[in-house]
Amino acid sequence: MTNETKTGKLSREELNRIRILEEARRLFIEHQGPEGVNMHQIATGAGVGQATLYRRYTEMGDICIEIVTQECKPLFDELSDYLDCNSEMPPLDRLYYVIQKFAEFLKTKSPWLCAVSRAILGYRPMQTPLYQWMRDTCLSLFEEAKQGEELSADVDIPYTVEALLSALHDIDFHLHDHGFSLERIVKGLDRIFIKGLKL
Template sequence: MSKEKEMDTSTTKLSREDKNRRRILFEARKLFIDNKGTDGVNMHQIAKAAEVGQATLYRRYKEIGDICIEIVKEECQPLFNELNKYLNKNLESEPLDKLYHVIERFVTFLDEKNPWLCAVSRTILGYRPMQTPLYQWMRNTCRTLLSEAEQHGDISDVDITYTVEIMLSALHDLDFHLNNSRLTTERIIQGLDRIFIRGLKSKRI
């Protein structure tokens, strides 16, 4: 099967520049998956795999980190859409129940793309750790849900900003916990629930 057929057939109506963009991202993603991250992958390899000239590649992307950020955005957008839909449909549900669902889905999503997506996310240059689109969305969502829980009296005397940053630190190393520490997703989710949900509940609950 040709590269054109492997990619989404909707690209047939795109401009040449957009087709090149789709081809670059498609082939870069394959290389990242094969290499379980960006180690060993360079711009020359991506250009060769995508069958575009170096000038074409560098005209759109100055460095590999620029490619990474587009891939992370595209990979994560379906998750954002799914969770935003869930949150909009469950406005009256308990905030901590919604937070549990978000954490559970976030962990299983990263596990499905383990370890390559975590590694690619960390490669994005110009971003501090946990400032990529994936973690920015998670940060804003968790802060909102914990603020709702505080307003409902479900939690009290909690530094929400710091608590969320600590939670993100644990999630940021998810691939390490899965691959090196040999933890299961179930154990990780249970631990996060115990620390960041049940552990924060007010005594009256």
């Protein structure tokens, strides 16, 4: 996970990277997202010079991408292991599990990680590593379900996946602004995107 020198110690560059990301994460949690956080604050809190910070990250979005990737890796690893170990299960059953775990993950990180995700790539959160992984996984499982005649032949899979991602993307609003429980959200997604599409 970390780059080490031949002496077994972290390089100065790697230590600076760790300090920067730890401080950015702390500030994002404190501010419930990157709004109100600037590069100067991150550099000061991490104890690095602005030149050092900008050599690695040219803008806040670059830091956001790395934070999101770092936070999501345990989820990706867990779900990839689950999918590998349960390939004999019906694809829509596996999809339900993936949606449930994805929603649980977003709840534990909400609202700060959702806000960080929305700040990436010029407000194109659906292109973040988090949603790219989920997109690819959902497309694959839906296609498998269609080939196995578990899914109606007239389902527009790419659009269905984008609609599902849009619903998941706003989960922090559903949880906090509307007061919906996670159980209610997951049941609704299951009813619309899984049970509602089965043959």
